[in-house]
Amino acid sequence: MIKDKEISINTVPKVVVSESGRLIYMSRGGCPFDKNGTARASFKQVCIYGFSRHHLEIFRNHPQKTINESLEDIEILRFLDLDYEVMMLKVASGGMAVDTPEDLEQVRSLMS
Numbered sequence: 095m096i097k098d099k100e101i102s103i104n105t106v107p108k109v110v111v112s113e114s115g116r117l118i119y120m121s122r123g124g125c126p127f128d129k130n131g132t133a134r135a136s137f138k139q140v141c142i143y144g145f146s147r148h149h150l151e152i153f154r155n156h157p158q159k160t161i162n163e164s165l166e167d168i169e170i171l172r173f174l175d176l177d178y179e180v181m182m183l184k185v186a187s188g189g190m191a192v193d194t195p196e197d198l199e200q201v202r203s204l205m206s
Contacts, residue, residue: 095136095137095138096108096135096138100138100152101124101133101135102124102133103125103192104122104123105122105191105197106122106138106139106191107120107122107137107138107139107166107168107194108120108121108123108124108133108135108137108138109135109136109137109138109139109182110137111137112128114127115181115182115184116179116180116181117170117174117179117180117181117182119162119174120139120166120168120170120171121166121168122166122167122168122169125161126154130195136149137182137184139168139170139206140185141163142185143170147167149173149178152173152176152178153169153172153173156172160175160176161173161175162174162175163175177194189194190204
């Protein structure tokens, strides 16, 4: 689950999934939004990917970033843009992304 304060942080990819766990979209901005324009993200991305050889070849054979991948800077969106299904798994929360110098300092503080 995503924390309220993380919804507005652009280094945290927000995940929209179907009832069956299929990835619908992922964004660095808030998503999805309710009808009042408030971001209501429930999940955040944890970068653990599992690819078959076939799917790695698809990625390699399409070396140019797709439009959504370029806009969001999230490589898994290349598969969605190429019409491949991406299944998501829910994992226990508690992880922390280290994307900025500030994140690194927070991790160092937690470890000491």
